[in-house]
Amino acid sequence: MAGVDSATRAATPSLPWKTKLLVTGLTIAIDCSRRSNGTVNRRLFNFVDAKAPPSTKPINGVTSSDITVDPSRNLWFRLYTITRLSAASSAADDGDAKLPVIVFFHGGGFAFFSADTKPFDDFCRRLASELQAIVISVNYRLAPEHRFPSQFDDAFDTLKFLDVNDGVHLPQYADLSRCFVAGDSAGGNIAHHVTLRASTNHPEFKKLKICGLIAVQPFFGGEERTESELRLTNVPSVNVERTDWMWRAFLPEGSDRNHEAANIFSGRDVSGVEKYPATMVFVGGFDPLQDWQKRFYEWVNKAGKEAYLVEYPHAIHGFYVFPELPESSLLITEMRGFIQKHS
């Protein structure tokens, strides 16, 4: 894919001032809310984490509603439904078009944000509208109040809920046999783990079939420091100090970053997992986590699975929630091609 010549590589990304301001604001909010003793000042963070309500009134042809999976742990998802099929898809399918389902896990280092966080709400609506898909954005529990494996359990239980209820909460034209699991950052890590769990231990899904995994800048790590982690110390969004904090908040107390949830490469690969689906990995040239993400792509590829690496040399970690960045639209175009190919 797009190769980056180190001679042409700038030291810092050039971003529109509005994007820079937003990224800086969010980063400061996270830094001020995460305490050195490993807890999160939720009151402070919620103050800056703007939430969006669901909307029964279509916005860009998409309505949304919140559906409870398990009230005892506040597990729910936001469902995005298309009200107006695009001319292309309705003509092609003669009126009874069935739409693929994207199950999405938001990022935030396992510890921040939620399915109703405004930038994620906007992003999921955009996915539904531009990909002509049903989108399910899962509100999993957060660390450190809930550590590993709570997030993976919530993710898996949501898939099970969708399968057991046979799409009863979904519009009739949702096609659970064309399901794509997607996530960004920590959500990309969750997407991998839940896909692995669904492909390994629980082949008994009746209806739900995972046709692809879309990992957008997935959050993986380990004790090792990679070249990109050491080099990109002064870029917007993430750095080693922040990601180390996130791992400490998420992983079981006493474990290091070589824990299997972070360093998946230390364990068995997916070559023996027959059902592990085609995988697409997105990487940004200004993301300190990119070496781990490329390793993920290679790890899937070497295991004999269909894998794609898409690299945006100028992209920072989290670029996709900023529609003003050109890579944000390129990402959606790539996702569309991947979903069409694997439907």
Ligand SMILES: *[C@@H]1O[C@H](CO)[C@@H](O)[C@H](O)[C@H]1NC(C)=O
């Ligand atoms: C962490 O620090 C906060 C604020 O100083 C305090 O309220 C909280 O009890 C501390 N938690 C732990 C587990 O030490």
